Amino acid sequence: MTDTALLPTRSVPPRQLAWLRSEVADWTSRGIISPDQAERISRHYSAADHARFSVGRVLLYLGSGFVGIGLIWLVAANLDQLSPVARFVAVTVLWLAFLAGGELLATRRASRPLVGAARLLAALGMGAVLFQAAQSLQVPAFEPRLLGLWAVGALLHGYAVRAHAPFIVGLLVGVAWWFVQPLWDEQNGLAVVVLFGAAAVLAAGLAVLHDGRLDDFAWAWRTVAAAMALLSLFVAAIPDIGGDGLAWSPWLVVALAAAGVAAAAAAVVARGVRALEPAGAVLVLVIATLLGLWSTGSDTSDVDASDWLHAAVSVAAYVVLAVALVALGTVREHTALTWMAMGGLVVFTTFQSFAVFAPIVTGAWLFVVLGTVFLGSGFLFDRARRELVQALDTDTPDSSNGAPR
Known part of the structure; x- marks a missing residue:
């Protein structure tokens, strides 16, 4: 039999954990399991942070979304004050900073909303880089292939780090490309x-x-x-x-x-x-x-x-x-x-x-x-x-x- 001391702790939603503890207590009182077994079962479950709609989380994601969209907007506005190369370098540096910052926060076990916000910024910043590169190469900003490249990049980012924010960005952009590209000509x-x-x-x-x-x-x-x-x-x-x-x-x-x-x-x-x-x-x-x-x-x-x-x-x-x-x-x-x-x-x-x-x-x-x-x-x-x-x-x-x- 597998030694339960070797099993990793599993995070579950608080409501599920409360239900499990009440059931374990009931099983113990009825003699189905021993107190030692009940303690070993409970030890391997902990409450997970599932506050998906907390105020802080919502504000972080809203802020990330606004900043990311703002970057794309700045590219679309042409940033006439800078040369094409300077614009591309500026947007790329910001994207790489967001990308590296999100993973650095993840390795330091920062809060999940903060890590998710940084990764969302990186996924949106990737779109800004692609549109700026296209603009520098005289490719129309409304070319559907840009959406496809953005979707692929965001999905790869999401799968590489098992992150929801870039994955969802890639999924939504990919759905848009799925319809725009085949209907582009007719x-x-x-x-x-x-x-x-x-x-x-x-x-x-x-x-x-x-x-x-x-x-x-x-x-x-x-x-x-x-x-x-x-x-x-x-x-x-x-x-x-x-x-x-x-x-x-x-x-x-x-x-x-x-x-x-x-x-x-x-x-x-x-x-x-x-x-x-x-x-x-x-x-x-x-x-x-x-x-x-x-x-x-x-x-x-x-x-x-x-x-x-x-x-x-x-x-x-x-x-x-x-x-x-x-x-x-x-x-x-x-x-x-x-x-x-x-x-x-x-x-x-x-x-x-x-x-x-x-x-x-x-x-x-x-x-x-x-x-x-x-x-x-x-x-x-x-x-x-x-x-x-x-x-x-x-x-x-x-x-x-x-x-x-």
């Missing part, structure tokens, strides 16, 4: 649908690949996957969004290929139900594309049976996706997915009701129809949540015989 409605769906597949695959390795990063990738899936079906349900067909581009092909590689890698690595996440995202991509290709016309004053059917299928698909995200949020203990699913369903159904149903079902009847949809969706949400909680609660004794279920 804007196409169906391409937007495909890009949203492909982003969901890519993020879902990466979330599964991160599980058990970098759980915090997996949480972020899973959140992005859910948001992209909801947006994909939302945009696909807009009447005549794909009337012009799909405009292919090299970058769109690259996006689909990247999504396919991530899904395939997740399918190889994943075990059990985890493999369903990227598969579900692929299904969302396919359904959204088919809905986008289903052209019914955009004249809301002339709604026919095809418009009704398109709207009904869109609502049904969106409800199924929302329920699936509630199930995933319950299984993964990811409450953000549940709130995203419910909020997305409300916005989507309201949009569909007023955009498609309003020309026929007007006035009070429109709200009756809308309320009926919400009631039905709410019933499905609640039923799915209850059944999942019961299925996952395998440690609750059965009341009839006292045996575990």
Whole structure:
């Protein structure tokens, strides 16, 4: 048996630690474990600093954000008082100072908010360096490739030091680049649908690949996957969004290929139900594309049976996706997915009701129809949540015989 004295101390949220101590005390009083075992269990857990929304933390991150954005703004303002080389050197020195300062603070075990603020400054400062370099080389500041380089650099920084601030910056900038680059030459409605769906597949695959390795990063990738899936079906349900067909581009092909590689890698690595996440995202991509290709016309004053059917299928698909995200949020203990699913369903159904149903079902009847949809969706949400909680609660004794279920 492993000597518990050799095990490292694990930091847990204060509320979880309080629950553990009360349970250990209860087990000890009932004779399930000895006082010595209770002491050894408690010794290996300590309270972690999880005050994510403390005033100091918020002010530090706000300050870092303002300074970082200010640097980029200064670059955009051209800083005519300095030569291009002087501007580049000044911005680079600031970026390197923030980068080195953040890691120095981390090695000296400074407070996590302070370290995070310095790393956030470094991630934003990297963008300033890239834009200033582009400006010096006569590259347009609005060139999408600059966003891509910034995203790659910030993500590499985040992964190298296992830091959330640069990772989130890279993730957000990367999402922006994902859409701007393929649509740079030609804007196409169906391409937007495909890009949203492909982003969901890519993020879902990466979330599964991160599980058990970098759980915090997996949480972020899973959140992005859910948001992209909801947006994909939302945009696909807009009447005549794909009337012009799909405009292919090299970058769109690259996006689909990247999504396919991530899904395939997740399918190889994943075990059990985890493999369903990227598969579900692929299904969302396919359904959204088919809905986008289903052209019914955009004249809301002339709604026919095809418009009704398109709207009904869109609502049904969106409800199924929302329920699936509630199930995933319950299984993964990811409450953000549940709130995203419910909020997305409300916005989507309201949009569909007023955009498609309003020309026929007007006035009070429109709200009756809308309320009926919400009631039905709410019933499905609640039923799915209850059944999942019961299925996952395998440690609750059965009341009839006292045996575990």
